[in-house]
Amino acid sequence: MSTYKLYNNIAEEGIKCLSDSGFKEDTSNPEAMLIRSHTLDESDFNESLRCICRAGAGVNHIPINMATERGVVVFNTPGGNANAVKELVICGLLLSSRGIIQGHKFTQGLYSKNSNDLTNLVENNKKRFKGSELKGKTIGIIGLGSIGSLLAQAVESMGMKIIGYDPNISIDSAWQLPKDVEKAEDLKYLLSNSDYISIHVPLVEETKNLISKDNIKYIKKGSKLINLSRESIVNNLDILSALESKKISSFVTDFPTPELVNRSIDYSDVILLPHLGASTKEAEINCAIMAAEQANNFIINGEIINSVNFPRVRLRRTTKNRLVIVHKDEPGLIGSITGELASQNINISDMINKSRNEIAITLIDIEIEPSVNLLNNINKIDKVLSVRCC
Secondary structure, three states, rough: OOOOEEEOOOOOOHHHHHHHHHOEEEOOOOOOOEOOOOOOOOHHHHOOOOOEEEOOOOOOOOOOHHHHHHEEEEOOOOOHHHHHHHHHHHHHHHHHOHHHHEEEEEEEEOOOOOHHHHHHHHHHHHHHOOOOOOOOEEEEOOOHHHHHHHHHHOOOOOHOOEEEOOOOOHHHHHHHHHOOEEOOOOOOHHOOOOEEEEEEOOOOOOOOEEEEEHHHOOOOOOOEEEOOOOOHOOOOHHHHHHHHHHEEEEEEOOOOHHHHHHHHHOOEEEOOOOOOOOHHHHHHHHHHHHHHHHHHHHHHOOOOOOOOOOOOOOOHHHHHHEEEEEOOOOOOOOHHHHHHHOOOOOOOOEEEEEOOOOOEEEEEEOOOOOOOOHHHHHHHOEEEEEEOOO
16 A cells, blocks of 8 residues: 655645545655645655655755655656746736736725716826836746746737747747747847846756846846746845846746835835745646656656656556666666576566666566565665665
């Protein structure tokens, strides 16, 4: 029987997916862990843990290196919340362009006026909130994964011109892009030619302070910046300086900080949202189901899709008995594993080995159920991190 543990509120649809596959909840020693925003540490890595499934895209709250060293696969669910974030970006584009928030605050102050006065005040003051249309403007999209490519499709239908920058774009994401997206060879080109800039990259060491004074100087004067990705990708102090100098005309972000809150009280050029990017019922359900399916596929069949630390591996099942072996990527190790099988006259029906950086996983379909002795012998091979039969 397979087991799981939940952190945070995981949508019932995801839990049902696990239950329907025979999983039972075990809070002390689970094989699979499903999380959203909970920050993991060493105490969360129990002896039986085989995978961590993040119901969402960002994994900066998961100790990836620690997981890899222990042979624990870390999954995320790219695309599960992409539509929700895309829609909020469009909202941000409009909020930063049309004086909507300012107009709302103004009309709230008219509650004591009679209808005639109200009509006159509205008509006489609406010019104060005159904005700009998105049609014909250029948006620079930094990161063209699930969210960035969906956003490109949406804003193209709104008549916007699109510049995209992503040095690590996947083939699948590239296929989803509108044909008229202009490819930026570097970040400087995108920043200097965009009226709007929207960020959609993960928070990794290379993207910390991606937008800071070092490249804000290249931003087209008066541009509007939207960050619904991760807080540390943008240097907020440098953004405040750019707002003060009018280099940037508006900053929309999902990550309020004290200095941004203080600015937003007196100025309308900072629009703060309480981390709403993926906060829709549909996104939570999509991510929960995807996370549960990741856990199920790995625990039941050893298959890996959308892992941030392990290679992608799939093998069509040919027997009832499959060995799943997680190990370091070392020369001669596969020979040692197959040698153990040969020593017990066990025939290999099919197998696959995939590696990523220093970690590897091998799936081997065999005709008979392996003995405990065989599993122990394989597990004792140097650099083998875990072995199991499923």
